[in-house]
Amino acid sequence: MPLSFRLFSVGFSLVCFGVGLYALASGILGKKMKILPCLIYTVYYLLGNALILAGMVGAYAQADAYEYENVFNLLNGTIGNLLHSAVLALVLRRFLGTDFWQGLAASFLGNFIAYTANSVLQEAASYYSPIFGGMYLYTFITIFIPYLAVLPIAAIVVWILRKSSFYRYFSHLFSRRSWAAGTLLFSFLLMCVWQVLNWLYPDTEPGVGYSIFFFALIVAALFWVQFLAMYAAGQDKIRAQEETIAQNQAHMELLEELQQEIRAFRHDFTNLFSGLTLQAQEGDLAGIQEFMRKTSSYFDEKLGQEIQQMDGLNHITLYPLRSLLTAKLADMRKREIHSALEVLYPVDSKVMMETEDLLRSLGILIDNAMEAAPQMAGTVRIVLLQEEKELYIAVSNNYDRAPELSALSRKGYTTKGKGRGTGLTSYRRIVSRCKGCVARTYLKDGYFVQELRLPAA
DSSP: OOHHHHHHHHHHHHHHHHHHHHHHHHHHTTOOOOHHHHHHHHHHHHHHHHHHHHHHHHHHTSTTGGGGHHHHHHHHHHHHHHHHHHHHHHHHHHHHOOOHHHHHHHHHHHHHHHHHHHHHHHHHHHHHOOOOSOHHHHHIIIIIHHHHHHHHHHHHHHHHHHHTTHHHHHGGGGSSHHHHHHHHHHHHHHHHHHHHHHHHOTTOOOOHHHHHHHHHHHHHHHHHHHHHHHHHHHHHHHHHHHHHHHHHHHHHHHHHHHHHHHHHHHHHHHHHHHHHHHHHHHTOHHHHHHHHHHHHHHHIIIIIHHHHHHHHHHTBOOHHHHHHHHHHHHHHHHTTOEEEEEEESOBOSOBSSOHHHHHHHHHHHHHHHHHHSOSSSOEEEEEEEEOSSEEEEEEEEEOSSOOOGGGTTSTTOOSSOTTOOHHHHHHHHHHHHSTTOEEEEEEETTEEEEEEEEEBO
């Protein structure tokens, strides 16, 4: 058989497998398949495996290499698959905006599904194929068809996952570090199962039961992952409901405080008005003007801030965002931090960033502002401006000592003490995943300002 045909067979197999891996990983994450990232990863997969194959040939050229062939294949397959999965996760993050760890777990699962389907078909074809006179036909049946079959199998699996909304639950497995670590470990072990079995049982002959077992393993693994994901989603939903209840309580407390302020103002105003009546009877115009000035100032001091905040909250039609701001404003009142909320025009949810990411980002900015504001006379200002093409968010606070802007980009940087610098890191990670989002930090007029611009969807 000519060398050119052998090289073409290897290249064809790797291309089919690379496309299948990309399709499965993007499908698990619920993303649409795009040609450019698929092409980039397929080219990498082809060249990367070519280098690995060249290394294997060089290793086998050693006199004692065959004595450790099974161990070498185990290590090489595991390390190679780990490298390919990491690169695929980076490609998905760069072009589809997915989280790296979610992409890595999806790559592990995609590798397991593709390798299982291909390996079962390839070994079954080799075992059951009759003896042909030509090696070309035999190669076509035992190599071309099994690798080509990876593509329709990947399409079927992706279709099933989309119909079952698998990707909606899968993301919940990464809402906590322990769940994310467990998901990555489980997916990695599934990816390695074939290398381990080939190492332990190198002489296993394929059969009907053999094929059924491994295809059932794919189904069982996916069902198990979805079960865990649904459980994680349920826990997240319970936690979100608890947060919503707490935020609603904060909203009610704000309304009660406003009602009490109105009652107190009404009582005080009645007393003040009695004095105004006497001044009017005496024709004291200057006294009346002074009274009106003091009354206006008194009204602004007592009720102006609360009414302005209520008006701002009513402009927010995205209910989770309104609840978050209500809770944060209530927290600032408890800490005796002066707060100012300015919402220009109604704010809706029509932005590129997911609602959960928006809440996390704004929560981090407000928490940082509250922590950084001085203990005495601390002030936090929040501005939301909904425009046609973007949502503008600005959170600012005054400070005792100006922060180092150049140091804010360092991972783990904090002015709050050791072990408390994770908020900005998470915030930058969220912003980097959102296409078109722009974050900016600067100092102005004695305030530390954090801006976030979110493009409209």
